[in-house]
Amino acid sequence: xxxxxxxxxxxxxxxxxxxxxxxxxxxxxxxxxxxxxxxxxxxxxxxxxxxxxxxxxxxxxxxxxxxxxxxxxxxxxxxxxxxxxxxxxxxxxxxxxxxxxxxxxxxxxxxxxxxxxxxxxxxxxxxxxxxxxxxxxxxxxxxxxxxxxxxxxxxxxxxxxxxxxxxxxxxxxxxxxxxxxxxxxxxxxxxxxxxxxxxxxxxxxxxxxxxxxxxxxxxxxxxxxxxxxxxxxxxxxxxxxxxxxxxxxxxxxxxxxxxxxxxxxxxxxxxxxxxxxxx
Amino acid sequence: xxxxxxxxxxxxxxxxxxxxxxxxxxxxxxxxxxxxxxxxxxxxxxxxxxxxxxxxxxxxxxxxxxxxxxxxxxxxxxxxxxxxxxxxxxxxxxxxxxxxxxxxxxxxxxxxxxxxxxxxxxxxxxxxxxxxxxxxxxxxxxxxxxxxxxxxxxxxxxxxxxxxxxxxxxxxxxxxxxxxxxxxxxxxxxxxxxxxxxxxxxxxxxxxxxxxxxxxxxxxxxxxxxxxxxxxxxxxxxxxxxxxxxxxxxxxxxxxxxxxxxxxxxxxxxxxxxxxxxxxxxxxxxxxxxxxxxx
Numbered sequence: 001x002x003x004x005x006x007x008x009x010x011x012x013x014x015x016x017x018x019x020x021x022x023x024x025x026x027x028x029x030x031x032x033x034x035x036x037x038x039x040x041x042x043x044x045x046x047x048x049x050x051x052x053x054x055x056x057x058x059x060x061x062x063x064x065x066x067x068x069x070x071x072x073x074x075x076x077x078x079x080x081x082x083x084x085x086x087x088x089x090x091x092x093x094x095x096x097x098x099x100x101x102x103x104x105x106x107x108x109x110x111x112x113x114x115x116x117x118x119x120x121x122x123x124x125x126x127x128x129x130x131x132x133x134x135x136x137x138x139x140x141x142x143x144x145x146x147x148x149x150x151x152x153x154x155x156x157x158x159x160x161x162x163x164x165x166x167x168x169x170x171x172x173x174x175x176x177x178x179x180x181x182x183x184x185x186x187x188x189x190x191x192x193x194x195x196x197x198x199x200x201x202x203x204x205x206x207x208x209x210x211x212x213x214x215x216x217x218x219x220x221x222x223x224x225x226x227x228x229x230x231x232x233x234x235x236x237x238x239x240x241x242x243x244x245x246x247x248x249x250x251x252x253x254x255x256x257x258x259x260x261x262x263x264x265x266x267x268x269x270x271x272x273x274x275x276x277x278x279x
Numbered sequence: 280x281x282x283x284x285x286x287x288x289x290x291x292x293x294x295x296x297x298x299x300x301x302x303x304x305x306x307x308x309x310x311x312x313x314x315x316x317x318x319x320x321x322x323x324x325x326x327x328x329x330x331x332x333x334x335x336x337x338x339x340x341x342x343x344x345x346x347x348x349x350x351x352x353x354x355x356x357x358x359x360x361x362x363x364x365x366x367x368x369x370x371x372x373x374x375x376x377x378x379x380x381x382x383x384x385x386x387x388x389x390x391x392x393x394x395x396x397x398x399x400x401x402x403x404x405x406x407x408x409x410x411x412x413x414x415x416x417x418x419x420x421x422x423x424x425x426x427x428x429x430x431x432x433x434x435x436x437x438x439x440x441x442x443x444x445x446x447x448x449x450x451x452x453x454x455x456x457x458x459x460x461x462x463x464x465x466x467x468x469x470x471x472x473x474x475x476x477x478x479x480x481x482x483x484x485x486x487x488x489x490x491x492x493x494x495x496x497x498x499x500x501x502x503x504x505x506x507x508x509x510x511x512x513x514x515x516x517x518x519x520x521x522x523x524x525x526x527x528x529x530x531x532x533x534x535x536x537x538x539x540x541x542x543x544x545x546x547x548x549x550x551x552x553x554x555x556x557x558x559x560x561x562x563x564x565x566x567x568x569x570x571x572x573x574x
Contacts, residue, residue: 009381012381016376016382017382019376020376020377020382020388023392024388024391024392027392027394027395027449027453028391028394030403030406030410030449031394031398033406033410033417034406037409046412046415046416048420049420092306095302096299096300096303096304098299099297100300103295103299105296114307118307120506120558120562121311121315122509122551122555122558124534124551124554125314125548125551125552125554125555126310126311126314127538127551128321128538128547128548129313129314129315129317129318129321130310132544148306148310150310151306151310152304152305152306152307152310154307154311176292182291183295186299207397210399211399211401213399213400213401213512213513214512214513214531214535218539228401229399229400229402229513232399232401233516233517236517246405246409247409249402250402250403253398253401253402254398254399254402261393261394261397262390265386265393268397273454273457273458
C-alpha cells in the first residue's frame with residue numbers, strides 16, 4: 001500500500017466515525033437527558049445553562065408522581081394488560097399460523113387472505129364502533145376493553161404462518177403414527193420447536209400493547225385504570241406541570257423496555273421489525 | 280393431555296385446523312369485521328338525541344365542504360412528502376456507512392441507532408416537547424451558543440410542522456436504517472468488484488449498484504412509513520395538540536376530536552373511511568410506481 005492510499009483510508013475512517021458518532025449522540029442524547037430530568041427537581045430542567053448532571057431528586061420525583069397519578073397502580077395496569085395480551089395473542093396467532101401453514105382445509109386461502117387484508121385497515125375505522133360496543137357492554141374502564149379488540153393480531157398470524165412452514169411434515173407424521181392427537185402435537189412439538197419465532201412475535205406484541213395510546217385513551221376514563229402512556233399524557237395536560245415527575249414517568253415507560261432490549265438485542269430488532277429482516 | 284383420548288374422534292387431522300383457527304376467526308369477526316361494517320353504516324347516518332337516521336352521503340358532503348378537513352389533509356401530506364424522503368435518505372446513507380468494511384463495533388452502533396425505535400410514542404413526544412420549549416428549551420439554548428435567535432418551535436405554525444418532522448425522523452430513522460442494512464448485506468460483492476474493475480468510484484457505485492439493488496427495500500419502507508404518517512396521532516396530540524392555529528392538525532387527530540371531543544360518531548366514521556381510501560390508494564400507487572418495471 002502506498003503512503004497516499006494509507007492516508008486516504010485513515011481520513012475515510014475518521015470521517016466515518018465522526019459521522020456515525022454524531023448520529024449516535026443525536027439518537028442517545030434525549031434518553032440521557034430524560035434520566036437527568038428524572039433525577040432533578042422540576043425547575044432544574046429549564047436552568048440556563050442546562051444542567052447535564054444527575055441530581056438527587058429521583059426518589060422524591062417518584063413519590064410525588066405516585067401521589068399525583070398513582071404511578072405504581074399505573075405500572076401494574078400497563079404490565080398486567082401487556083402481559084395478558086401478549087400471552088393470549090401469541091397463542092392465538094401460533095394456533096392459526098400452524099393451521100394455515102400445515103393443514104389443507106376448505107376455505108383456507110380465502111380466510112387467510114381476508115385476515116391479510118385486515119393488516120391494511122387502519123385501526124381508526126374500528127375505533128368508534130368498538131368504543132360503542134364497549135360502552136354498551138358496560139366494559140369501559142376495564143382491562144378487557146383494552147386488550148380484547150387486538151387479540152387476533154393479523155400481522156402476528158401472518159408471521160407465525162411464515163415461520164411454521166419450516167416445520168418438516170415428517171415430524172408431524174411421525175408424531176401421528178405414535179398416536180399423538182393434533183392438540184398434543186401443537187403444544188408438545190410445534191410450540192417448543194418454534195420458540196425463537198414465538199419470542200420475536202411476543203416482543204412485537206408486547207411493545208405494541210405497552211406503547212399503545214389512542215385506544216386506551218378512548219376506553220379508559222378513570223385514572224385508576226390508566227395505562228402508562230395515558231397517564232403520561234394526562235400529566236402534560238395538568239395546569240401545574242411538574243417536569244421532574246413527567247421525566248420520571250417517561251423514564252419508567254422507557255427503562256424496562258430498554259433493559260430488555262440491551263439484553264436481547266437480536267430478538268428485539270427482528271421482533272420489532274416484525275421479522276421482516278432475516279439475519 | 281388426558282382429555283385428548285376422549286376428544287380424538289372429534290379432533291382429527293381433518294377437523295383440527297378449524298379448531299386452531301377458531302379463536303382467531305372469532306375475534307376477527309367480532310372485533311374487526313363487524314366494526315368495519317358498523318363504521319360504514321355509521322358514516323351514512325346522522326344522530327340527534329340518541330336517534331339515528333339514514334342520511335345518505337350527508338356526512339361525506341359535509342366533509343368535502345369542511346375547511347378544517349382540508350387543513351388536516353394538507354398538514355398530513357406536507358409532513359408526509361417532506362419527512363419520508365428525508366428520513367429514508369438519512370437511513371440509506373447511515374446504512375451504507377454502517378456496512379463499511381472500515382467500521383468496527385458495528386453491533387454497538389446498531390443498538391444505539393435502533394434505540395429510539397423502542398420508545399413509546401407518548402414518552403418521546405413529551406421529551407421533545409420539553410427540549411423544544413421556546414424560552415427555556417435545550418435546543419434553543421444550543422442554538423444561542425452559535426448565535427441563532429430562539430425559535431418558536433411549538434408556537435409558530437411553520438416551526439410546529441418542522442418540530443413534528445424532526446421528532447418523527449428521530450424516532451424512525453434507525454428503524455429504517457436496520458432494514459436497509461439487512462438489504463445491503465444481501466447485495467453480492469461480485470457486483471462491486473466488477474464495478475471497481477470497470478473503474479467506477481464509490482459514489483458511482485452507490486448510485487448505480489446500491490440504490491437499484493435496494494429498490495424492493497425502498498418500496499417496503501416507503502409503504503410502511505407512508506401508512507404510518509397518514510395515521511399520525513400520538514405526536515401531534517402530545518407535542519402541539521394540533522396547534523398553533525391548526526397547523527399540525529392531522530387526519531387522525533381530526534377524527535379523534537370529532538369522535539371523542541365533539542362526540543359526532545357519524546362524522547368521525549366518515550373521516551375514518553376517507554382515511555382508509557387514501558391509504559389504499561397511496562399503497563397501490565407506490566407499489567405501481569416502484570414495483571412495476573421489475574416484473
